[in-house]
Amino acid sequence: MxxxxxxxxxxxxxxxxxxxxxxxxxxxxxxxxxxxxxxxxxxxxxxxxxxxxxxxxxxxxxxxxxxxxxxxxxxxxxxxxxxxxxxxxxxxxxxxxxxxxxxxxxxxxxxxxxxxxxxxxxxxxxxxxxxxxxFIHPRDPHKRVDALPSSRHVRVEIDGRLVADTHAPVLLFETSLPTRYYIPREDVRLDFFDATDHSTGCPYKGTAEYWSWRGEGDVPPNIVWSYPDPLPAVAAVQGRLAFFNEVVDITLDGERLERPATPFSRMLRTR
Structure with missing residues (x-):
């Protein structure tokens, strides 16, 4: 046939x-x-x-x-x-x-x-x-991924502590997922995190490395990631750090965003 x-x-x-x-x-x-x-x-x-x-x-x-x-x-x-x-x-x-x-x-x-x-x-x-x-699965022709440099003000807090603050994020828009905010490394308090051996692959972005929160509180592991060598289509995110919106508090241009509910919400808690 x-x-x-x-x-x-x-x-x-x-x-x-x-x-x-x-x-x-x-x-x-x-x-x-x-x-x-x-x-x-x-x-x-x-x-x-x-x-x-x-x-x-x-x-x-x-x-x-x-x-x-x-x-x-x-x-x-x-x-x-x-x-x-x-x-x-x-x-x-x-x-x-x-x-x-x-x-x-x-x-x-x-x-x-x-x-x-x-x-x-x-x-x-x-x-x-x-x-x-x-890698991982075929790319969906009905799915789009755009990485756009921005001057919007992004703040990230974990358990009330400010861990990132930037006016130079790259916003990554991916069909059916919440916007991810990729922040310059110098604008992230990486001293609050420990690098892990966890990694994931994405057919749209490449292979990611991860960090876990070293502080107290109900925070799942591997909530920060970066693409050291991203695929060409999203080269703008190279070396920047992103946080799972599902488990951290993000303030965008002075407005606190609601934590989205996605398939990652459950996966993060069961790792």
């Missing part, structure tokens, strides 16, 4: 009875396990599962090294929307369990999905869109 837009240039998200949303993509996507190219597709399909805010790719069987796939010995349950068909990947001298699977939707018949980062124990090692490596 080949999925194509209704007409050249058309981009409409479609929905399956199972609650999956999907959209054809024109990007050239490749996935590698070690030195072996397992996926090489110029006709991938982006799929959104109902319980996940980010998309993933599925690929026509003809664009996948299906000769490297074996029916899974111990298929999982409940990991993907209705999926019961899983495959182990035998490539580059290693077997990775449940690396690939199928969605039980007629619209996506004849297509295979793969586990993505950070699950390197099951998925592939490297993914590329065109010639650029991508």
């Amino acid at each position: 080949t999925i194509r837009p209704a007409h050249p240039g058309a981009r409409s998200i479609r929905t399956t009875p199972e609650g999956l949303m999907w959209e054809p993509s024109e990007r050239w996507v490749r996935g590698r396990k070690g030195d072996v190219t397992v996926v090489d597709s110029r006709r991938p399909v982006l799929v959104w599962e109902p319980h996940l805010p980010v998309p993933q790719y599925v690929f026509p069987d003809a664009d996948v090294r299906t000769d490297l796939l074996r029916p899974a010995k111990n298929p999982p349950t409940g990991t993907h929307t209705g999926s019961r068909t899983f495959y182990d990947l035998d490539a580059d001298g290693e077997v990775r369990a449940n690396a690939a699977f199928r969605f039980p939707a007629d619209d996506l018949a004849g297509h295979l999905a793969f586990e993505w980062f950070p699950r390197t124990d099951t998925g592939l090692d490297h993914w590329y869109e065109e010639d650029e490596e991508i």
Whole structure:
């Protein structure tokens, strides 16, 4: 089965009875396990599962090294929307369990999905869109990230203590997330924080390093982060520090902002 837009240039998200949303993509996507190219597709399909805010790719069987796939010995349950068909990947001298699977939707018949980062124990090692490596999950074509230098006045407090004060922030606007305020390092009291070994990856921004509050109070760990080497699209945030609005008090141009409720609100408390 080949999925194509209704007409050249058309981009409409479609929905399956199972609650999956999907959209054809024109990007050239490749996935590698070690030195072996397992996926090489110029006709991938982006799929959104109902319980996940980010998309993933599925690929026509003809664009996948299906000769490297074996029916899974111990298929999982409940990991993907209705999926019961899983495959182990035998490539580059290693077997990775449940690396690939199928969605039980007629619209996506004849297509295979793969586990993505950070699950390197099951998925592939490297993914590329065109010639650029991508991480964590595919970039959502309906999501935008803008990093804009500003002269707005930003103050950050933790448990009543002022920890940052600047008139030179970079405001990062990201679809479906609160505005993040990236503050020059010299305007942050880093002596109130300890560097940690925690790190995260973002397909839009790069790899972040973190700091935790060393003071008292009900403050979760790793509430400050920075991108030492961000992706070119958000180069303006390089080396600056940002705080989770969800757990600190931010005052913008003299107005105290409400703490937003986001998926990070719970995640921060369960780390």
